Amino acid sequence: MLEKTPLRTEVQSTAEGTTCLVLTGDLDYDTAAELFTLAQELFSADLRLLELDLSGLDFVDSSGVAALINVYNTALARDSAMRIIALTPYLRHLFKVTALDQVFELPPA
Amino acid sequence: MTTTRPAGGTDRMRQSTHHVEGEPSPAGPGEHLLRAIVEACSEGVVLCDSDGVVVMVNAAAARMAPEILPGRPAASGGAAALFGPDHPEGDSREVGCGHLRLRVRREAFGIAHHAWYLRDVTAESARTDALLAERRRTEFLVEAGRRLSASLNTRRCARSAVELAVSLLADAAMVVLPPAGRRQAGWLRSVAGQHDLQEGVVTSASTAQVPGLAEALAGFPPVPSRWLDPGQAPQWLLPDGFGQAGHLLVTPLPGNGVPAGALVLARREGGPAFDEEAEILVRVFAARAGAAISAAALYQEQSATNAILTRDLLPPALPVLAGLDLAGSLRSAQQAGLIGGDFYDLYLPGPGAAGEPLVVLGDVCGKGARAAVLAGQVRQSLRALLLLERRPEHLASLLNRSLLASPSPNPYVTLVLAALRTGQRGHVLLDLAVAGHPPPLILRRDGSVQEVTAGGSLLGALRESVVTPVTVDLAPGELCLFYSDGITEAVGGPTGRQMYGGQRLQSALSTCAGMPASAAVERLEQISTEWLAGDVQDDRVLLAVQARPAR
Known part of the structure; x- marks a missing residue:
């Protein structure tokens, strides 16, 4: 059986109203809900911008992508923003296939 | 202890004390005292001479076996079973005597005398029997739990139930399942000592012919076996060649809110009746069997629903198209x-x-x-x-x-x-x-x-x-x-x-x-x-x- 790595999250406050969330491990069917719950907690505080560092993610499945969409939609609904500041080539490919690269704010390739 | 004070003893009694002559205790208790001690003993004591003739019987022994009398051979009359000639020295064995159960021990005194010690163990052995019976019932229920939980198929659960029932509870057992939509009730039957399972269906009207069955299928509490007349049992209830049923017990199988059927048990004429303990055991067993059968029925129903819902989610057959x-x-x-x-x-x-x-x-x-x-x-x-x-x-x-x-x-x-x-x-x-x-x-x-x-x-x-x-x-x-x-x-x-x-x-x-x-x-x-x-x-x-x- 494939060994699964758990999802680890690290919250850093970089500036006033900005929080950086560093994700490592697997963002999949089993862990996607964790990210969404955490993001909702963060947005309930006075957060203007959520930065996501996804360069440490080993695996993201459709549920993981769904969680990112949900975070994005939550940000929009609260007049805040979500920005991806780092990601893996695999994720960039995944966002391209799903056309999410036209929706999410991504760092230049 | 000497023979110097023989008052109150018979000649034979004197003989009986012969073997202790010369013990180095001249100041020991006298014969009266000894006799009183023996009399006060809760164990029965029967002292015999070398010919096996009783020389002394204490009160406890007389109470347990009144037919033992001094001057007569111990192994005579109704008490003969108590005193076997080949009973080994010092050993105990249990013997039935009238309505009592006695533990008998033989001890030798000197070369001439021997004594039989009798202890009334009737109550003790009844308790042991009750314990063993209880253990058998527990083992039965454990086995029942194991076998009944092994399947999620209604028929297999019902089959286990009748097979278990004839292993301990009755000579023939039948599970009648709740009547389905067509006003017919399926049944499964097993007979003790026979391996084959019998199955069939009866109309709801026929179930009313069995005393107590319609009530049990409706989930009413069981009535005592003695109220049910086995003579009224219809022919379809019992297998051919079973003979006349002597005792009938009809117990509902409780399910999840609705009855899961009924268990009909029959014992042959001349067999033991269903006593209160048996009826309690059957009720506990029926509760387990009913839970298993109703769980299986629920599972089957849900599986069928699942299959229907799943059918539309399966991919379609791909037809042949032009080109x-x-x-x-x-x-x-x-x-x-x-x-x-x-x-x-x-x-x-x-x-x-x-x-x-x-x-x-x-x-x-x-x-x-x-x-x-x-x-x-x-x-x-x-x-x-x-x-x-x-x-x-x-x-x-x-x-x-x-x-x-x-x-x-x-x-x-x-x-x-x-x-x-x-x-x-x-x-x-x-x-x-x-x-x-x-x-x-x-x-x-x-x-x-x-x-x-x-x-x-x-x-x-x-x-x-x-x-x-x-x-x-x-x-x-x-x-x-x-x-x-x-x-x-x-x-x-x-x-x-x-x-x-x-x-x-x-x-x-x-x-x-x-x-x-x-x-x-x-x-x-x-x-x-x-x-x-x-x-x-x-x-x-x-x-x-x-x-x-x-x-």
Whole structure:
């Protein structure tokens, strides 16, 4: 059986109203809900911008992508923003296939 | 102890004390005192001489076996069983004496005398018997629990129940299941000592012929066996050659709120009646059997419902179409349900209606039943939308809006839509819309593989979906392959941790040149399964559209 790595999250406050969330491990069917719950907690505080560092993610499945969409939609609904500041080539490919690269704010390739 | 004070003793008594003569205790207790001590003893004492003639009987012994009298051989009359001539010295054995149970021990005194010690163990042995019986009942119930929980099939549970019942409770046992819709009740019967199980059905009216059965089937508490007249039992109740039933016990099988049937037990004429303890045991057993049978019935009902619901979620049969061949394969991660978030479907224009056949292959976010339900909704929505719109990219956009309005928590879907047109000289044209889905692959006649570059956003997530349509032209024998990420993201291979990837899929597809669509799909599915090496992680779906090869 494939060994699964758990999802680890690290919250850093970089500036006033900005929080950086560093994700490592697997963002999949089993862990996607964790990210969404955490993001909702963060947005309930006075957060203007959520930065996501996804360069440490080993695996993201459709549920993981769904969680990112949900975070994005939550940000929009609260007049805040979500920005991806780092990601893996695999994720960039995944966002391209799903056309999410036209929706999410991504760092230049 | 001497014979110097013989008063109150008989001659034989004097003889009996003979063997202790000369003990170095001249100041010991006198005979009166000794006799009093023996009399006060709660154990029965019967002292005999060398001929086995009783010389002394204490009060306790006289109470236990009144027929033992001094001056007569001990082993005579009604007490003969107590005093066996071959009873080993010092040993105890238990003997029935009248309504008592006595423990008998033989001790020798000197060369001439021996004494029998009697102890009344009637109560003790009754307690032991009761304990053993209780243990048998417990073992029976443990075995019953084990066997009844081994199946989720109503008939097998009922079978276990009657087989268990004849192992301890009765000579014949029958489980009558609750009457089904047709006003007939099924029954199963077993007879002690016979291996074969008998089965049948009776009408609800016939169940009323058995005393107490209609009440038990209605869930009323059981009536004591002694109130039921076994003479009234109808012929169908007991097997041929069973003989006359002497005792009947009818017990309801309690289920989840509704009765799970009834248990009818019969003992032959002349056999023991169902006493109160037996009736209690039967009631406990019936509770377990009823719980098992009703759980099995519930499970079967839900399985049947599941099967009905699942049927619509399974992929459709692919028909033979003019000028093209279709082949599909769907492997769901959840084998038990055969359903998942991956799907494909085919929509044919109605008879006389204009339009081309349309195929869809998609992947719903998530896994298992929840994903399968959303996949079913997507397929159904497409069927409805097709009445109004046949252009794939517009269908994708409409589906996006429909999914945004869906109450599902994560209604995200990626899919490929393809309208199938037949062109000139055996060519097939596919009008494609790829919505956030892995790009379809085209296998050309020369074995080269191309990726369809058209892209689009996944559906159900964004207010506006952008899908760019593209048309693919297949010459005869060429093939277009749709697949889900379960194929390309399968982790396995030689190391067990490599992702299969798009590149390997393209290489595998190029080896399928010249194959019919069904063989190509089968081969790719097999390669994928080998890559996973038994570790099924995600749903996997493949669908190939091939322009029919020229003859």
